[in-house]
Amino acid sequence: MVQVSIILLLISSLFDIDVQKSTVPDVPPSYPFFDTTNVTSAYIMGKFDPASHPDFRLIPKKYADQKGRFIRKDVFEAYKKMYHAAKKDGVHLIIISATRNFDAQKKIWEDKWTGKRLLEGGIHAQRDIPDPKKRALKILEYSSMPGTSRHHWGTDIDLNALNNEYFEKGEGMKVITWLLKNSASYGFCMTYTKFDPQRTTGYQPEKWHWSFTPVSAPLTHWAKRNIKDTMITGFEGSETATEIKVVQNYISGIHPSCLPSPN
Numbered sequence: 456m457v458q459v460s461i462i463l464l465l466i467s468s469l470f471d472i473d474v475q476k477s478t479v480p481d482v483p484p485s486y487p488f489f490d491t492t493n494v495t496s497a498y499i500m501g502k503f504d505p506a507s508h509p510d511f512r513l514i515p516k517k518y519a520d521q522k523g524r525f526i527r528k529d530v531f532e533a534y535k536k537m538y539h540a541a542k543k544d545g546v547h548l549i550i551i552s553a554t555r556n557f558d559a560q561k562k563i564w565e566d567k568w569t570g571k572r573l574l575e576g577g578i579h580a581q582r583d584i585p586d587p588k589k590r591a592l593k594i595l596e597y598s599s600m601p602g603t604s605r606h607h608w609g610t611d612i613d614l615n616a617l618n619n620e621y622f623e624k625g626e627g628m629k630v631i632t633w634l635l636k637n638s639a640s641y642g643f644c645m646t647y648t649k650f651d652p653q654r655t656t657g658y659q660p661e662k663w664h665w666s667f668t669p670v671s672a673p674l675t676h677w678a679k680r681n682i683k684d685t686m687i688t689g690f691e692g693s694e695t696a697t698e699i700k701v702v703q704n705y706i707s708g709i710h711p712s713c714l715p716s717p718n
């Protein structure tokens with residue numbers, strides 16, 4: 456009998472954990488899940504030009520920090536609703552990055568890899584971190600390997616500032632407080648939350664990076680099933696992808712609220 460009670464106690468404590476988890480809204484209302492029937496690995500790996508892709512559009516200047524940024528059309532429709540609701544509450548959202556294809560990500564990655572662009576803290580990757588795996592892991596704190604970025608998909612955006620401190624006071628604090636309270640109603644989630652038992656791998660926390668889950672969640676599942684580490688090639692340092700297990704540790708290293716169940 457004692458054993459039975461212990462088991463029941465264990466089950467109820469597990470249940471408590473589940474109840475806590477379910478306070479994260481599960482399914483954004485009124486947004487059907489994206490049908491992945493026609494998804495290809497070329498799309499998921501960013502090997503296309505958003506300027507000529509029929510599902511993408513330019514972001515009008517008033518929503519972004521500069522001209523020439525692209526986003527999925529369906530994501531933009533949802534984003535506009537969130538933008539205007541935020542504006543009504545006195546919060547100004549600005550898209551500071553959106554779709555980046557393989558070539559754009561390759562440029563960022565290789566600039567960091569070769570030291571042309573210094574890493575956070577002034578680190579020159581090539582000179583200071585000669586070991587390829589260690590160098591890749593350092594760059595992976597904030598930048599994706601080409602072929603594995605959620606920015607390829609047109610579902611993910613960076614908002615207001617690429618700087619966690621910005622969101623800790625003043626205007627930035629107002630922005631993040633509003634987003635944490637309201638973004639789920641528009642289908643958006645904060646992707647790279649702090650590390651905890653719910654998110655144990657992946658990029659460092661990024662308070663600026665948001666995903667549109669009705670499209671990005673099915674794409675995440677698709678990527679986990681179909682993209683293999685051996686497919687991650689075509690840039691300097693790509694030989695480390697398999698050892699690092701980028702698909703498992705980075706594509707999947709997101710907060711569970713970004714993987715709601717289909718409605």
Ligand SMILES: [Zn+2]
Binds near residue numbers: 606611612663665
């Ligand atoms: Zn981002």
